[in-house]
C-alpha cells in the first residue's frame with residue numbers, strides 16, 4: 605500500500621493507493637472519523653455498481669455503517685443540475701444530516717458530481733473519494749467539484765476537499781482499454797510538468813501499464829497523484845501555479861469542442877495537445893528531444909500523437925479563440941522548456957499556433 609498527503613493545512617488529507625482497499629473500506633472510514641450514527645450515501649453509476657457496489661456496501665454495513673446508495677446513468681450527461689437536484693432529494697429521503705458523508709465510487713464524472721452534492725447539501729458535508737478510473741488520479745485530488753451547464757462544462761461548482769481518497773487498484777482491472785490509455789495521458793502530463801525521471805519511467809514501463817500490472821499502476825498513480833498534490837497544495841484555488849496543470853489543454857479543449865465530446869476522449873485530446881505544445885516550445889528554443897520524448901512516450905501508451913486529417917485547422921483555431929485561456933488578444937500556453945519543466949507564456953503569436961497545428965497533421 606502506498607500513501608501520500610495533500611498538504612492543505614487544516615484541510616490536509618491522505619491518498620491511499622493499493623490492491624483490495626475497498627474490501628477494508630470501513631476501517632478507513634472509521635479511522636477518518638466518518639460517523640456511524642448518520643447515514644452515508646454512496647453515489648456511483650450503473651456500470652461501476654455492477655462490479656463494485658454490493659461488496660462495498662456489505663463491507664461498510666458489516667463495519668456498522670448505515671448505507672444508502674444512489675446509482676446514476678454512466679456518462680458525462682449525468683454531471684447536471686437536474687441530477688444534483690435528484691441526488692439531494694435522495695439524500696433527504698435517506699435522512700442524511702450534517703454529520704453524514706457522501707461517498708463517490710467511480711471516475712471523474714461521479715467524483716465531480718458527488719463532490720458537488722457534498723459541497724452543497726446542507727451547505728457542505730463530508731466527502732470521500734473512491735476512484736475507479738486512472739483519470740480519477742487527477743479528478744479525485746485537489747477538491748474541484750462541479751456539474752456542467754448546457755452552455756459550459758464544469759461551470760457550476762465549488763472547491764470541496766475530500767476527507768481521504770481510497771484508490772483500490774483492483775477496480776482498474778475492469779476499465780475499458782481506451783479509458784486506461786486516456787487516463788494515462790494525464791499521468792504522463794504530471795510527469796512532463798514536474799518530474800523528468802518519471803517520464804523516463806513511463807516510457808520504459810508503457811507495456812506494464814497497458815497490461816494493468818498492479819505494481820506499475822500503483823507506482824504511476826502514486827507519482828501522478830503526488831505531482832497533482834504538490835501543485836494543489838501550493839495553489840489550492842488556482843491563483844497561479846495550478847495553471848501548469850493545463851499543459852496540452854489549450855489545444856486539447858479546442859479539439860474536444862471540434863470533434864464533439866463523444867468522439868475524442870479528454871485524455872486523447874490532450875495527448876495531441878501536449879505534442880503540439882512541445883512542438884510550439886521548439887519555436888521558443890526548447891530542445892527537439894523534449895518534443896521527441898513527449899511524442900514517443902504517449903505513442904507507446906497507445907495515445908494519438910498526430911492531428912487526424914479530418915479536423916479542420918481553422919475550426920480548431922476558432923475553438924481555441926473561444927476558450928477561456930485566450931485572454932485579450934494574446935494566446936496563453938503552457939510550454940515545456942525541458943522534460944519535467946514548463947513555463948506559462950502569454951505572448952504566443954497566433955500564426956505559430958496555426959503552423960504547429962498544420963505540422964501536427966504529419
Ligand code: NAD
Nearest residue numbers: 651678711712713714736737739740742743748775778779
Ligand atoms: P468517467 O467517470 O465517465 O468514467 C469513464 C467510463 O468508465 C464510464 O463509462 C464509467 O462508467 C466507466 N468506468 C469507470 N470505472 C470503471 C471500472 N472500474 N470498470 C469499468 N468501467 C468503469 O470518466 P473519467 O475519465 O474518470 O472522468 C472524466 C470526468 O472527470 C470529466 O467530467 C472531467 O470534467 C472530470 N475531471 C475533473 C477534474 C477535477 O479536478 N475535478 C480533473 C479532470 C477531469
Ligand code: MG
Nearest residue numbers: 790853870874
Ligand atoms: Mg485534464
